[in-house]
Amino acid sequence: MNTNDESLIREVLDSRxxxxxxxxxxxxDLFQEGGEIHAYNASVDASMKKRMELLMDLIIVNTKKYEPFSHALIFLxxxxxxxxxxxxxxxxxxxxxSVPGELRIKWGMATQSTQELRAIVLLQ
Structure with a gap:
Protein backbone atom coordinates (compact mmCIF):
# COMPACT_ATOMS: atom_id res chain seq x y z
CA MET A 1 0.00 0.00 0.00
CA ASN A 2 1.42 3.38 -0.93
CA THR A 3 1.09 6.77 0.77
CA ASN A 4 -1.79 7.83 -1.49
CA ASP A 5 -3.74 4.68 -0.59
CA GLU A 6 -3.13 5.30 3.10
CA SER A 7 -4.28 8.93 2.82
CA LEU A 8 -7.51 7.83 1.08
CA ILE A 9 -8.21 5.27 3.82
CA ARG A 10 -7.51 7.93 6.44
CA GLU A 11 -9.91 10.33 4.71
CA VAL A 12 -12.68 7.72 4.87
CA LEU A 13 -12.00 6.94 8.53
CA ASP A 14 -11.78 10.62 9.50
CA SER A 15 -14.85 11.84 7.60
CA ARG A 16 -16.71 14.03 10.08
CA ASP A 29 -12.70 -6.98 8.44
CA LEU A 30 -12.95 -6.38 4.70
CA PHE A 31 -9.24 -6.60 3.89
CA GLN A 32 -8.14 -9.20 6.47
CA GLU A 33 -7.06 -11.76 3.86
CA GLY A 34 -4.03 -9.73 2.89
CA GLY A 35 -2.95 -8.93 -0.62
CA GLU A 36 -2.50 -5.68 -2.45
CA ILE A 37 -5.13 -2.99 -1.97
CA HIS A 38 -5.75 -0.64 -4.89
CA ALA A 39 -7.22 2.76 -4.05
CA TYR A 40 -8.35 5.67 -6.18
CA ASN A 41 -10.62 8.72 -6.31
CA ALA A 42 -13.30 9.44 -8.88
CA SER A 43 -15.41 12.60 -9.03
CA VAL A 44 -17.93 14.55 -11.09
CA ASP A 45 -19.58 17.93 -10.70
CA ALA A 46 -22.48 17.46 -8.27
CA SER A 47 -24.72 19.82 -10.24
CA MET A 48 -24.68 17.65 -13.38
CA LYS A 49 -27.72 15.70 -14.47
CA LYS A 50 -27.29 11.94 -14.03
CA ARG A 51 -24.30 12.66 -11.77
CA MET A 52 -24.34 9.23 -10.14
CA GLU A 53 -24.45 7.49 -13.52
CA LEU A 54 -21.45 9.57 -14.61
CA LEU A 55 -19.58 8.75 -11.40
CA MET A 56 -20.34 5.05 -11.80
CA ASP A 57 -19.04 5.17 -15.40
CA LEU A 58 -15.70 6.41 -14.00
CA ILE A 59 -15.69 3.75 -11.29
CA ILE A 60 -16.44 1.00 -13.82
CA VAL A 61 -13.60 2.10 -16.12
CA ASN A 62 -11.12 2.26 -13.23
CA THR A 63 -12.14 -1.02 -11.59
CA LYS A 64 -11.61 -2.93 -14.86
CA LYS A 65 -7.85 -2.42 -14.32
CA TYR A 66 -7.99 -4.34 -11.05
CA GLU A 67 -10.18 -7.30 -11.99
CA PRO A 68 -10.56 -9.81 -10.61
CA PHE A 69 -11.25 -8.43 -7.15
CA SER A 70 -13.45 -9.81 -4.41
CA HIS A 71 -13.39 -7.04 -1.79
CA ALA A 72 -14.48 -3.44 -2.30
CA LEU A 73 -14.88 -0.42 -0.07
CA ILE A 74 -16.73 2.52 -1.63
CA PHE A 75 -17.17 5.81 0.20
CA LEU A 76 -19.29 8.53 -1.40
CA SER A 98 -22.54 -6.83 -12.19
CA VAL A 99 -19.16 -7.56 -10.56
CA PRO A 100 -18.18 -11.11 -11.56
CA GLY A 101 -17.73 -13.66 -8.78
CA GLU A 102 -18.46 -13.22 -5.11
CA LEU A 103 -18.01 -9.66 -3.81
CA ARG A 104 -17.70 -8.53 -0.21
CA ILE A 105 -18.46 -4.83 -0.06
CA LYS A 106 -18.70 -2.12 2.56
CA TRP A 107 -19.85 1.35 1.67
CA GLY A 108 -20.46 4.63 3.36
CA MET A 109 -21.26 8.25 2.63
CA ALA A 110 -20.71 11.71 4.02
CA THR A 111 -21.40 15.31 3.17
CA GLN A 112 -18.57 17.64 2.19
CA SER A 113 -18.08 21.33 1.50
CA THR A 114 -17.02 21.05 -2.16
CA GLN A 115 -19.51 20.93 -5.02
CA GLU A 116 -18.54 17.53 -6.36
CA LEU A 117 -19.87 14.01 -6.06
CA ARG A 118 -16.81 11.96 -5.21
CA ALA A 119 -16.01 8.34 -4.47
CA ILE A 120 -13.03 6.82 -2.75
CA VAL A 121 -12.69 3.25 -3.98
CA LEU A 122 -10.54 0.52 -2.44
CA LEU A 123 -10.31 -2.88 -4.12
CA GLN A 124 -8.61 -6.16 -3.29
Missing part, protein backbone atom coordinates in the same frame (compact mmCIF):
# COMPACT_ATOMS: atom_id res chain seq x y z
CA UNK A 17 -20.08 14.34 8.39
CA UNK A 18 -20.73 10.64 7.84
CA UNK A 19 -24.26 9.54 7.17
CA UNK A 20 -23.19 5.91 6.73
CA UNK A 21 -19.91 5.50 8.65
CA UNK A 22 -16.94 3.27 7.86
CA UNK A 23 -14.60 2.62 10.78
CA UNK A 24 -11.24 0.88 11.22
CA UNK A 25 -12.95 -2.41 12.11
CA UNK A 26 -14.82 -2.32 8.78
CA UNK A 27 -11.54 -1.85 6.89
CA UNK A 28 -9.78 -4.57 8.88
CA UNK A 77 -18.98 12.25 -0.64
CA UNK A 78 -21.60 14.76 -1.76
CA UNK A 79 -22.36 18.44 -1.08
CA UNK A 80 -24.59 19.17 1.89
CA UNK A 81 -26.86 21.28 -0.31
CA UNK A 82 -27.08 18.57 -3.03
CA UNK A 83 -27.71 15.33 -1.13
CA UNK A 84 -27.72 11.97 -2.83
CA UNK A 85 -31.24 10.65 -3.24
CA UNK A 86 -32.12 6.98 -2.84
CA UNK A 87 -33.18 6.68 -6.48
CA UNK A 88 -29.73 7.96 -7.51
CA UNK A 89 -28.11 4.89 -5.92
CA UNK A 90 -29.55 2.49 -8.51
CA UNK A 91 -26.45 2.66 -10.79
CA UNK A 92 -24.35 1.82 -7.71
CA UNK A 93 -26.46 -1.24 -6.82
CA UNK A 94 -26.48 -2.30 -10.50
CA UNK A 95 -22.67 -2.16 -10.52
CA UNK A 96 -22.44 -4.27 -7.34
CA UNK A 97 -24.60 -6.94 -8.98
Missing amino acids: NSIVKIDANDVR FFPEDRPLLMEELKPFSDWIE
Whole structure:
Protein backbone atom coordinates (compact mmCIF):
# COMPACT_ATOMS: atom_id res chain seq x y z
CA MET A 1 0.00 0.00 0.00
CA ASN A 2 1.42 3.38 -0.93
CA THR A 3 1.09 6.77 0.77
CA ASN A 4 -1.79 7.83 -1.49
CA ASP A 5 -3.74 4.68 -0.59
CA GLU A 6 -3.13 5.30 3.10
CA SER A 7 -4.28 8.93 2.82
CA LEU A 8 -7.51 7.83 1.08
CA ILE A 9 -8.21 5.27 3.82
CA ARG A 10 -7.51 7.93 6.44
CA GLU A 11 -9.91 10.33 4.71
CA VAL A 12 -12.68 7.72 4.87
CA LEU A 13 -12.00 6.94 8.53
CA ASP A 14 -11.78 10.62 9.50
CA SER A 15 -14.85 11.84 7.60
CA ARG A 16 -16.71 14.03 10.08
CA ASN A 17 -20.08 14.34 8.39
CA SER A 18 -20.73 10.64 7.84
CA ILE A 19 -24.26 9.54 7.17
CA VAL A 20 -23.19 5.91 6.73
CA LYS A 21 -19.91 5.50 8.65
CA ILE A 22 -16.94 3.27 7.86
CA ASP A 23 -14.60 2.62 10.78
CA ALA A 24 -11.24 0.88 11.22
CA ASN A 25 -12.95 -2.41 12.11
CA ASP A 26 -14.82 -2.32 8.78
CA VAL A 27 -11.54 -1.85 6.89
CA ARG A 28 -9.78 -4.57 8.88
CA ASP A 29 -12.70 -6.98 8.44
CA LEU A 30 -12.95 -6.38 4.70
CA PHE A 31 -9.24 -6.60 3.89
CA GLN A 32 -8.14 -9.20 6.47
CA GLU A 33 -7.06 -11.76 3.86
CA GLY A 34 -4.03 -9.73 2.89
CA GLY A 35 -2.95 -8.93 -0.62
CA GLU A 36 -2.50 -5.68 -2.45
CA ILE A 37 -5.13 -2.99 -1.97
CA HIS A 38 -5.75 -0.64 -4.89
CA ALA A 39 -7.22 2.76 -4.05
CA TYR A 40 -8.35 5.67 -6.18
CA ASN A 41 -10.62 8.72 -6.31
CA ALA A 42 -13.30 9.44 -8.88
CA SER A 43 -15.41 12.60 -9.03
CA VAL A 44 -17.93 14.55 -11.09
CA ASP A 45 -19.58 17.93 -10.70
CA ALA A 46 -22.48 17.46 -8.27
CA SER A 47 -24.72 19.82 -10.24
CA MET A 48 -24.68 17.65 -13.38
CA LYS A 49 -27.72 15.70 -14.47
CA LYS A 50 -27.29 11.94 -14.03
CA ARG A 51 -24.30 12.66 -11.77
CA MET A 52 -24.34 9.23 -10.14
CA GLU A 53 -24.45 7.49 -13.52
CA LEU A 54 -21.45 9.57 -14.61
CA LEU A 55 -19.58 8.75 -11.40
CA MET A 56 -20.34 5.05 -11.80
CA ASP A 57 -19.04 5.17 -15.40
CA LEU A 58 -15.70 6.41 -14.00
CA ILE A 59 -15.69 3.75 -11.29
CA ILE A 60 -16.44 1.00 -13.82
CA VAL A 61 -13.60 2.10 -16.12
CA ASN A 62 -11.12 2.26 -13.23
CA THR A 63 -12.14 -1.02 -11.59
CA LYS A 64 -11.61 -2.93 -14.86
CA LYS A 65 -7.85 -2.42 -14.32
CA TYR A 66 -7.99 -4.34 -11.05
CA GLU A 67 -10.18 -7.30 -11.99
CA PRO A 68 -10.56 -9.81 -10.61
CA PHE A 69 -11.25 -8.43 -7.15
CA SER A 70 -13.45 -9.81 -4.41
CA HIS A 71 -13.39 -7.04 -1.79
CA ALA A 72 -14.48 -3.44 -2.30
CA LEU A 73 -14.88 -0.42 -0.07
CA ILE A 74 -16.73 2.52 -1.63
CA PHE A 75 -17.17 5.81 0.20
CA LEU A 76 -19.29 8.53 -1.40
CA PHE A 77 -18.98 12.25 -0.64
CA PHE A 78 -21.60 14.76 -1.76
CA PRO A 79 -22.36 18.44 -1.08
CA GLU A 80 -24.59 19.17 1.89
CA ASP A 81 -26.86 21.28 -0.31
CA ARG A 82 -27.08 18.57 -3.03
CA PRO A 83 -27.71 15.33 -1.13
CA LEU A 84 -27.72 11.97 -2.83
CA LEU A 85 -31.24 10.65 -3.24
CA MET A 86 -32.12 6.98 -2.84
CA GLU A 87 -33.18 6.68 -6.48
CA GLU A 88 -29.73 7.96 -7.51
CA LEU A 89 -28.11 4.89 -5.92
CA LYS A 90 -29.55 2.49 -8.51
CA PRO A 91 -26.45 2.66 -10.79
CA PHE A 92 -24.35 1.82 -7.71
CA SER A 93 -26.46 -1.24 -6.82
CA ASP A 94 -26.48 -2.30 -10.50
CA TRP A 95 -22.67 -2.16 -10.52
CA ILE A 96 -22.44 -4.27 -7.34
CA GLU A 97 -24.60 -6.94 -8.98
CA SER A 98 -22.54 -6.83 -12.19
CA VAL A 99 -19.16 -7.56 -10.56
CA PRO A 100 -18.18 -11.11 -11.56
CA GLY A 101 -17.73 -13.66 -8.78
CA GLU A 102 -18.46 -13.22 -5.11
CA LEU A 103 -18.01 -9.66 -3.81
CA ARG A 104 -17.70 -8.53 -0.21
CA ILE A 105 -18.46 -4.83 -0.06
CA LYS A 106 -18.70 -2.12 2.56
CA TRP A 107 -19.85 1.35 1.67
CA GLY A 108 -20.46 4.63 3.36
CA MET A 109 -21.26 8.25 2.63
CA ALA A 110 -20.71 11.71 4.02
CA THR A 111 -21.40 15.31 3.17
CA GLN A 112 -18.57 17.64 2.19
CA SER A 113 -18.08 21.33 1.50
CA THR A 114 -17.02 21.05 -2.16
CA GLN A 115 -19.51 20.93 -5.02
CA GLU A 116 -18.54 17.53 -6.36
CA LEU A 117 -19.87 14.01 -6.06
CA ARG A 118 -16.81 11.96 -5.21
CA ALA A 119 -16.01 8.34 -4.47
CA ILE A 120 -13.03 6.82 -2.75
CA VAL A 121 -12.69 3.25 -3.98
CA LEU A 122 -10.54 0.52 -2.44
CA LEU A 123 -10.31 -2.88 -4.12
CA GLN A 124 -8.61 -6.16 -3.29
